[in-house]
Structure formats: structure tokens, C-alpha cells
Amino acid sequence: MQIDVLGAVRARRDDGGPVDLGGPRHREVLARLVAAEGRMVSTDTLVDDLWADPPARAVGALRTFVAALRRALEPDRAPRTPPRVLVTEGTGYALRLPREEVDVHRFEDALARARRHPEAVTGLGAALAAWRGPAYADLPDAAWAGRERTRLEELRLEAVELRARILLDSGEGADLVAGLGAHVAEHPWREPAWALLARALHRAGRRADALATLRRARAMLVDQLGLDPGAELSKLETDILTGSAAAASTSWTGPGIRLGPRTTVDLARTLALAGGDALIHSRRDRLAAIRAAERTGDLSLTARIIGAYDVPALWSRADDPEQSRAVVAAAERTLTALGPGAPADLRARLLATVAVESRSADLSGTEPDRAREAARQAEALARDLADPALLAFALNGVFLQSFTRPGLAATRDRTGREILDLATRHGLPHFAVLGRLIRLQSASALGDLDAATAHADAADHLAATTEAPLVPVLTAWFRARATAARGTEPGGPSAATAAARYRAAEDALRTAGMPGLHRGLFPLALLGLRLLHDRPAPTDPHLDWGPYRPWARPLVLLAQDRTEEARTALTVLPAPPHDHMQEALWCLAAHAAARLGDIETAARAVAALRPAAAEHAGAAGGMLTLGPVARYLSEATA
Missing domain, CATH: 1.25.40.10 (Tetratricopeptide repeat domain)
Structure with a gap:
């Protein structure tokens, strides 16, 4: 059995023949269980995800869909034998299939392997080739599928860039120019993609085109998106102009993610606003970006990565205390290393991050007075800078540190x-x-x-x-x-x-x-x-x-x-x-x-x-x- 969701939802037998899954609701039930990655999805959640306004007999209809799917997925199962693929668990259902039998899981696993081991790039290329279109393409109106599409599309873009980076690092990649050109044209905000395209052009002996690409990137980022180009683009331009061998190698070193931290944290910030599984993934990706930035030794970059996650926070109890402690520790390390002479905007963002992440209920290891003082300092700096967005972020920290006693x-x-x-x-x-x-x-x-x-x-x-x-x-x-x-x-x-x-x-x-x-x-x-x-x-x-x-x-x-x-x-x-x-x-x-x-x-x-x-x-x-x-x-x- 193979189940594919990177495109329209479908199932295939081992011989490649299609499995008749039934109507759109049947496919959506199966797809929702795929998205849960083996975890149980409760009946109530499935009903809410399938219908914006559930009918009176929604639970009965859901059971009918499940029964039909079980017959389709295990046609040879003997009567009264418990199902082995789509199983009942607790108050809901779960899909029990090896990860290699589901295309989205194969893709995510191939990406994870390539992050850790660049030699796995061939498997990543094969996983990318398996995409037949947008994930869950035949479920355009399902809110849960929309969130998954957003998350998976960003992972696909990361995989495209990671594969290109690995191939260029290994001395290959001159044939990547066409694909990277289309990638940049479609996603002009992805700064690492511009660097990869310039490197591929340089590798193909097109030095002038590589420099023109970097100039185009600068204009695109500054004029159209209002972003200052990062250190990677500037350094690459210098390396190409001077003929340095560094122009052929990656700017990021060490194990773990190879995607530029600036793009990773921008993605994390976007996903955080979507909620659900996307919110959980965003917190993970944010911490990965911070650690990648710290490995570069570039304090200014690290400060900007930490401070870029200015996602509004309302609740005073951290969802992941351990992760919040790690973010606070990184912010404090960066503040110390930068010293009092650091740019005021960087200090304000780092201090606001300390205030926001030091949620009083779950971060008992953080000195409360320090978090409140960080909030006050961030607010004062933001007011002096007259930066409305920065002041709003700083005031978010002030709010979260305003639970010092009842009655406020x-x-x-x-x-x-x-x-x-x-x-x-x-x-x-x-x-x-x-x-x-x-x-x-x-x-x-x-x-x-x-x-x-x-x-x-x-x-x-x-x-x-x-x-x-x-x-x-x-x-x-x-x-x-x-x-x-x-x-x-x-x-x-x-x-x-x-x-x-x-x-x-x-x-x-x-x-x-x-x-x-x-x-x-x-x-x-x-x-x-x-x-x-x-x-x-x-x-x-x-x-x-x-x-x-x-x-x-x-x-x-x-x-x-x-x-x-x-x-x-x-x-x-x-x-x-x-x-x-x-x-x-x-x-x-x-x-x-x-x-x-x-x-x-x-x-x-x-x-x-x-x-x-x-x-x-x-x-x-x-x-x-x-x-x-x-x-x-x-x-x-x-």
C-alpha cells in the first residue's frame, strides 16, 4: 500500500494499481489521518475538520466513511478481524502505516536526513521529484489542509535550497541555474535562494551574470520588500569580485540546518500565526535558526534572528518552557557578547525577547526582576528610536511582565x-x-x-x-x-x-x-x-x-x-x-x-x-x- 498526498490524495497497491477511496469526504478523512503522522485524531476533531457546520448525524457519517476506507485499504481482511491500517484508538482513529509507504513522510524523512548528512542529497532529490502538485491539492477548502499546505510548501522550498547548497558545496551544481532561476522568480523574498543562484552562475563560468543577479537581489530586497541584504549576499559579491574560492562554498558551517537562518526564522514567524501543528513546527524551526546563527559567530546576525520572531504573545504561561529557556539564554548570551555599545534596535529586540519569553508561570529559573527590567529597558529604547513595530513588540513584553500581583x-x-x-x-x-x-x-x-x-x-x-x-x-x-x-x-x-x-x-x-x-x-x-x-x-x-x-x-x-x-x-x-x-x-x-x-x-x-x-x-x-x-x-x- 502506498498513500500519496503531495498532489491530489490517492492510494495505490504495491503493483501500482489505484485504490478506489470513494468520494471527497472519504479522501479527506484519510488525508487528515495522514497529517496526524500516526497519532490518534478524535472523532470530535474529525467532525469539526470535515464540516464547518456539522450536520446532526455527522458522527454516523464519519463512521460510514471509516468503514468504507477500511474495506478499500484492506480488501482481503477476514470478517470480524480487527483492522491493521485504519484503527480505532481511544476516542478516535489513527492510521498505522510504515512511514516509507506515505509520500509526505518519505519527503520529511529525506529532508531530515539531508540536514544531518549531506551525502543523503540523492534521496532528497528523489523525494522532491515525487511532488505532483500542492499538498492535498483536491482539498482546497479544508482549513486544516490549508495549514498543512503552508507548512509543507515551506519545507519543499527549504529542500530545494538545501539540495542546491549541498551540490554546490560538493563541487557540482552548474546545471542548477535554470531551476534556481525559476525558484527565485517565484519566491523573490527568499534571500538564500539569490545567493544559491549567483553561486550556480559563478560555477557555470558566468561571473558577470552572477554579479548581476546579486545586484538584482539587492534591488529586490531593498526597493520592493524593504529588507536590507544580509551578510551572506554582501560577502558573496565581494568573493566573486575578488575571485575568492569562498564564492564556491556555503556561508554556513557545522551540522544541522543549511538553510539561511534569516529565511528560517521568517518562515517560523509566519507559521506561528497559523496555530495548530504549524505553531508547534514554528517554535522548533525558530530555535534551529537561532542555533544556526550562533554557529556562524556573527553576533549581529544572531541578534537579528533572535529578535525577528516578534510574534504577538498573549498568555503568561509558556507552551514549551524548555524551549523558552533556551531562547532567553541565547538572547542573554548575545546581549553580553554585544556589550553596551551595541546598536539600540538590536538591544531592544533582544531585551523584548527576554521579557516575552520569560513567562512567569513556567520559567522559575529566570530571575523575575531581570525579566521586568528587560521589559522596561526594551520599551525605553523603542520609544527613543520612534519605531512603532519595535515599540509594539516591547510593549508585548511589558504586558507579559505585568502580572506581578493581583489587581493590575x-x-x-x-x-x-x-x-x-x-x-x-x-x-x-x-x-x-x-x-x-x-x-x-x-x-x-x-x-x-x-x-x-x-x-x-x-x-x-x-x-x-x-x-x-x-x-x-x-x-x-x-x-x-x-x-x-x-x-x-x-x-x-x-x-x-x-x-x-x-x-x-x-x-x-x-x-x-x-x-x-x-x-x-x-x-x-x-x-x-x-x-x-x-x-x-x-x-x-x-x-x-x-x-x-x-x-x-x-x-x-x-x-x-x-x-x-x-x-x-x-x-x-x-x-x-x-x-x-x-x-x-x-x-x-x-x-x-x-x-x-x-x-x-x-x-x-x-x-x-x-x-x-x-x-x-x-x-x-x-x-x-x-x-x-x-x-x-x-x-x-x-
Whole structure:
């Protein structure tokens, strides 16, 4: 069995004969499972991916598609014998095929091998030749397929350039001129591609054409794209002019990726805005680009690579703490090496990166004062430089470092207002989205649901025009939070309605590529909903409380009538981390202390919560609510 998705989706038998997969929905189910790379895809996710507005019998239809695909893929399977290719796993389905039997997996593996071992370039050429058109070409309207197409197309372009670089490094490549010329014409923003074309022309004995290509690259980058050419192009031009042998060799050395870091990090920045698997890949590629830049020893290049990933960040808990620590460490190393005399824009971007990546909840190894000071320094430098985009990035760091204590929603709203104003006046659409979401969160924290709803509507409108699919995921959570709050009003929605909206929002978030946000959020939302209606905590053992478990545990134990265990759990409760949920967690501690008569814990909670008396617990993230902080403050005070 061979399955191909690099082009239209198809399956072939070992003899090359086609497998009849059925209709478009059947092919889309198979393709979605291919994209999961052997991981289980839940039934709910498949339904959401197949239908923008799922019909009433969507799950039944999905099962019909799966049954038909199983018959097509394993026609000789005996009755009542479990399938071996398209298997049921947990709450969904998974595709079990060796990677070499799926063209996209063969391609990705060939690219990975060539990155590590240049001698594998022949296999990379064969994998590139297998492309029959855009990936998932017959699924043009599927949102998940669009994200995969974007990711795979960028990998294909990287593979084209990596293959050319390896061949040129090995002394070959004079025959690459035509292919690289077409590649550059189609993708003029890919700076390494211009260098590769110039090197191929030089290798073919066309020195004048090589120099003309570099001049054309400079004009294209500066005049049309507003980018300064990097060190690689400038050095190559000098080497060709002087007849240096270096003109025939790559500018990047050492193991790992051979694609220029500038292009890699630009790609990572673009993919980060797509969410889902693309977001996960973007974080990986960003770190690879930073490490490649550090290996060159070019401090200015390294600083620009680190600072180029100015992706707006909203949540105060890092999705990948280890990776964030690595980025912060690289930024700090580069700052130290550059010294105080470094260009102000480079210092500002590095400092802003430290502030943004030092998320207080997950980077306990980072000195909090250092991160806050980095945010202040980045802001001051950006204001002096009068660079709106840089100032918006620096203010993003200021925002993420503004969770030092409860009660700062109004302060964050001022930051969000300035980011939104900058973005609106200077055409920075993704930071406009960030500004709207910060203001949504602040209004939510202050209990102003009408203002928060207006910001949510505006953010959704911006997301539709900027292709930011993560935004509706976040605003769906806010709308569930608003439903929960309004359920406490006379004639308001029922608790069941609010719970259903939380569940729908949770299903969308599960595949959004933001584990730092996702883990534990849904159980905490359910707990808040129960507290709003004076009901005990949920006790379902399958709930994953994630990082919120220590603060929920005393209330869960109380709901199970395990009072002494609850008392013990409360006595060892740590102070909440300084993030979006700190007011909520202090309120849980206050509520449990009031129930158990723990005066010491109650006093700590009162001292922490007093500045937030006018805010709503848990609402600072705009995604859930436990109700007014004043309620819990009153309980603990009494």
C-alpha cells in the first residue's frame, strides 16, 4: 500500500494499481489521518475538520466513511478481524502505516536526513521529484489542509535550497541555474535562494551574470520588500569580485540546518500565526535558526534572528518552557557578547525577547526582576528610536511582565490600548489583534462584559482579514465565560448552557497548539461554574487539572467529604504563580480556608486579593470566571 498526498490524495497497491477511496469526504478523512503522522485524531476533531457546520448525524457519517476506507485499504481482511491500517484508538482513529509507504513522510524523512548528512542529497532529490502538485491539492477548502499546505510548501522550498547548497558545496551544481532561476522568480523574498543562484552562475563560468543577479537581489530586497541584504549576499559579491574560492562554498558551517537562518526564522514567524501543528513546527524551526546563527559567530546576525520572531504573545504561561529557556539564554548570551555599545534596535529586540519569553508561570529559573527590567529597558529604547513595530513588540513584553500581583487589570488595559493605537496608526494587523485581546482580558477582569464583547467582536473581525485562526478559539472561551457570568442573573442562561459552551471551546482549543494554555483550563472553568451556583467542586477522576491541581485539590477533597485530607492539602498550598490565573487561585485558597477555618491561609489570601477587590476571579485571561473577587475576599476576611 502506498498513500500519496503531495498532489491530489490517492492510494495505490504495491503493483501500482489505484485504490478506489470513494468520494471527497472519504479522501479527506484519510488525508487528515495522514497529517496526524500516526497519532490518534478524535472523532470530535474529525467532525469539526470535515464540516464547518456539522450536520446532526455527522458522527454516523464519519463512521460510514471509516468503514468504507477500511474495506478499500484492506480488501482481503477476514470478517470480524480487527483492522491493521485504519484503527480505532481511544476516542478516535489513527492510521498505522510504515512511514516509507506515505509520500509526505518519505519527503520529511529525506529532508531530515539531508540536514544531518549531506551525502543523503540523492534521496532528497528523489523525494522532491515525487511532488505532483500542492499538498492535498483536491482539498482546497479544508482549513486544516490549508495549514498543512503552508507548512509543507515551506519545507519543499527549504529542500530545494538545501539540495542546491549541498551540490554546490560538493563541487557540482552548474546545471542548477535554470531551476534556481525559476525558484527565485517565484519566491523573490527568499534571500538564500539569490545567493544559491549567483553561486550556480559563478560555477557555470558566468561571473558577470552572477554579479548581476546579486545586484538584482539587492534591488529586490531593498526597493520592493524593504529588507536590507544580509551578510551572506554582501560577502558573496565581494568573493566573486575578488575571485575568492569562498564564492564556491556555503556561508554556513557545522551540522544541522543549511538553510539561511534569516529565511528560517521568517518562515517560523509566519507559521506561528497559523496555530495548530504549524505553531508547534514554528517554535522548533525558530530555535534551529537561532542555533544556526550562533554557529556562524556573527553576533549581529544572531541578534537579528533572535529578535525577528516578534510574534504577538498573549498568555503568561509558556507552551514549551524548555524551549523558552533556551531562547532567553541565547538572547542573554548575545546581549553580553554585544556589550553596551551595541546598536539600540538590536538591544531592544533582544531585551523584548527576554521579557516575552520569560513567562512567569513556567520559567522559575529566570530571575523575575531581570525579566521586568528587560521589559522596561526594551520599551525605553523603542520609544527613543520612534519605531512603532519595535515599540509594539516591547510593549508585548511589558504586558507579559505585568502580572506581578493581583489587581493590575487597569494597568494592562493601558498597555493594550497603546498597542492597539500603535498597530492601527502604523498598519500592524497582528499587533492590533493582540491589543484587542489584551483589552478584552482587561475588561473581562473588571467585569465589563459589554466592553469585552465589543473587543471580542473586533478581534474576530481582524482575525478574518489577517488569517489568524487562533483568535476565534480564544474569543469562544470568552463567550462561554460571559454565558457563565450571565447565568447568575435572573432569567440568565442555565449552568448547563454555560457548561456546553465551555466544552465546545475546549474542543477547539485541544488542537490549537497551545498546551501551556490548554492544560487544566476546562476543569478550572467547570469548578468556577459550580462555585457561581454554590455547588461543590467536580470530582470526576478523569479531569486533568494540569498546573491548577494544588489549588483545586482541597475543594475536590471537600466535595468527597475527605475533610482532614483537604485540610492537609490546604496547609501545603504554595502561593500562586504570577500569571493570568493568580486571582482565581488565591480565591480558591480563600474559599477553602473559609470552609475549613484555616485562619493563616485566609489571612494570606486577604492580603494578596485586597488590591483586586473590584475585579473578577479568573477573568483576567478572558476565558473563565469564578465570580467577583469581593465574594471570596469577604469569606476569607470573615
